Amino acid sequence: MCGIVGILGRHQVAPIILEALRRLEYRGYDSAGIATVNESRLDRRRALGKLVNLSDLLVHDPLPGKAGIGHTRWATHGAPTVANAHPHRAGRVAVVHNGIIENFRTLRAELAQVGLAHESDTDTETIALLTRYYMDQGMAPQQAAFATLDRLEGAFALAFLFQGEDDLMIGARQGSPLAVGHGEGEMYLGSDALALAPLTDRITYLEEGDRVVITRAGAQITDAQGRRANRPLTRVALDQAMVDKAGHRHFMAKEIAEQPAVLGAALGFHTSPEKTALALPEGLNFTSTDRLVLVACGTGHYAAQVAKYWFESLAGLPVETDIASEFRYRQPVLGARMSAVFISQSGETADTLAALRHVQGAVAQTVGVVNVPTSSIAREADIALPILAGPEISVASTKAFTAQLMVLLLMALKAGQDRGHLDAGAVAGHLATLQRLPGLMRAALDREGEIADLAQGLGGVNHALFLGRGPMFPLAAEAALKLKELSYIHAEGYASGELKHGPIALIDEMMPVVVLAPRDALFAKTVSNMQEVLARQGRVVLVSDRAGLAEAGPVPESLVMPQVPDLLAPFVYAVPAQLLAYHAALVRGTDVDQPRNLAKSVTVE
Numbered sequence: 001m002c003g004i005v006g007i008l009g010r011h012q013v014a015p016i017i018l019e020a021l022r023r024l025e026y027r028g029y030d031s032a033g034i035a036t037v038n039e040s041r042l043d044r045r046r047a048l049g050k051l052v053n054l055s056d057l058l059v060h061d062p063l064p065g066k067a068g069i070g071h072t073r074w075a076t077h078g079a080p081t082v083a084n085a086h087p088h089r090a091g092r093v094a095v096v097h098n099g100i101i102e103n104f105r106t107l108r109a110e111l112a113q114v115g116l117a118h119e120s121d122t123d124t125e126t127i128a129l130l131t132r133y134y135m136d137q138g139m140a141p142q143q144a145a146f147a148t149l150d151r152l153e154g155a156f157a158l159a160f161l162f163q164g165e166d167d168l169m170i171g172a173r174q175g176s177p178l179a180v181g182h183g184e185g186e187m188y189l190g191s192d193a194l195a196l197a198p199l200t201d202r203i204t205y206l207e208e209g210d211r212v213v214i215t216r217a218g219a220q221i222t223d224a225q226g227r228r229a230n231r232p233l234t235r236v237a238l239d240q241a242m243v244d245k246a247g248h249r250h251f252m253a254k255e256i257a258e259q260p261a262v263l264g265a266a267l268g269f270h271t272s273p274e275k276t277a278l279a280l281p282e283g284l285n286f287t288s289t290d291r292l293v294l295v296a297c298g299t300g301h302y303a304a305q306v307a308k309y310w311f312e313s314l315a316g317l318p319v320e321t322d323i324a325s326e327f328r329y330r331q332p333v334l335g336a337r338m339s340a341v342f343i344s345q346s347g348e349t350a351d352t353l354a355a356l357r358h359v360q361g362a363v364a365q366t367v368g369v370v371n372v373p374t375s376s377i378a379r380e381a382d383i384a385l386p387i388l389a390g391p392e393i394s395v396a397s398t399k400a401f402t403a404q405l406m407v408l409l410l411m412a413l414k415a416g417q418d419r420g421h422l423d424a425g426a427v428a429g430h431l432a433t434l435q436r437l438p439g440l441m442r443a444a445l446d447r448e449g450e451i452a453d454l455a456q457g458l459g460g461v462n463h464a465l466f467l468g469r470g471p472m473f474p475l476a477a478e479a480a481l482k483l484k485e486l487s488y489i490h491a492e493g494y495a496s497g498e499l500k501h502g503p504i505a506l507i508d509e510m511m512p513v514v515v516l517a518p519r520d521a522l523f524a525k526t527v528s529n530m531q532e533v534l535a536r537q538g539r540v541v542l543v544s545d546r547a548g549l550a551e552a553g554p555v556p557e558s559l560v561m562p563q564v565p566d567l568l569a570p571f572v573y574a575v576p577a578q579l580l581a582y583h584a585a586l587v588r589g590t591d592v593d594q595p596r597n598l599a600k601s602v603t604v605e
């Protein structure tokens, strides 16, 4: 989604805002803009496309001023154009916005009636025009901004800046995150602490409905009821090394490579010092849970689908998985013996957050499996389980996926223990197996050269299929998602056994079919399905271990994976899925870290 930043500084702010926007660019890159107040002038620069275009523009046409707001956009209302780029300005006010104003058409009509016409197609310009209207009526800036906020319906994080007000910035949060940063004689606003990382580690997170009036002397927060609110000031430890590429060509490459360390750390954090027992939060208990629902979007949803196999086999617990945007609108049957788990890297995905809110109070417990510990889902769920993947900057999720798998697997073990399906010895046995994971992930990463060679063959195709059985089926879907979003190749993941029920009609000599098949109990069946593809001249790529490849017989292309225990296969086979998509993107020359049309954190429905 869009990223916003605001600074009341001691120095020229445009270059500093630009730097902060760089750290928010993963949220959207359709256009970017900055507005500043300089003495009595309110001025702005906006550019289409990536931030580099705004940066170039500022070189030729600098923007002076020590107070400013900036924005990087993921288009919702109105095409990516300069006219639709933020900041939006009307008279003496400029506004940047992340979210959607649902009643903007009504407000727009009202404003047209009083002669205030829009220049853009955006909902955000309505906010600026309404504030201008109130200021024209004689209201002071703060009063006008608050009167505007009273009229807005929908989801937003907003920052307002006013002509002639070099020491005033107003922020508001409703449905989209916003953080206040405290500096030395400076104050900041940002979509997340990451944006403000080099400026300050002292952060106050606004809560739902909060409004904040910022001057260089500090911040005054009022809550949704208009009462003065004291929100805690937290120290956020964000190591700069965690948010740069550390010598890799792309963030995605770095994040894929980090997986052995990330998984080792997550396992260590959630287990006892000897790593023989679970150390999950006290409150997490499945003793009185009869039914579990796992809800997420995108990659998190595929992690949920893998975990369903684990909760069922290790804990005998019936599991439903659902896409958050569907779950909340389908009147799901909830109950006091149901637990609900919400999986989200960002912890801010609007659909997942809304689904969490939908079940609050109607289920036994809500659990947030999140990467960002200060996120809305982490704060609003009864129990927050951190996946501890560290900042994930690439829009395509990689290390967060396997870290989500790790936490979900540990939860499944806990459910097994709570429900009497596993004793302490069995849990210790599974944890011992998990200890092998970092080494096996490294062995899979060592296959990068062969995977890059396989990706060459994907450079010219328009479609691809991924097949898998059991937990490899959702992994096939995740592999297809990765390939789609990175290389724009149309790809689908299918259950191997389902192919013959329709999709096999797609098979011809042009169709690559990647079969993810460790040599497990279902292997022979998967091989039969693969033979059906081979018989129709499909271009099979078999990804398996040595034993599997030997048993399968000749195939046009293959990739040798390390031999893995069944429990670890979804983690280890995620590596070739990710690397295949990464290298296909390199072959096709697409933008790896910021694929077209996407944004990292989707905070609108």
Ligand code: M6R
Binding pocket: 297, 298, 299, 300, 343, 344, 345, 346, 347, 348, 349, 352, 395, 396, 397, 398, 481, 482, 485, 600, 601, 602
């Ligand atoms: O932050 P979340 O995990 O809630 O995000 C959910 C999806 O938007 C995300 O997984 C998306 O599908 C990724 N781009 C996949 O790589």
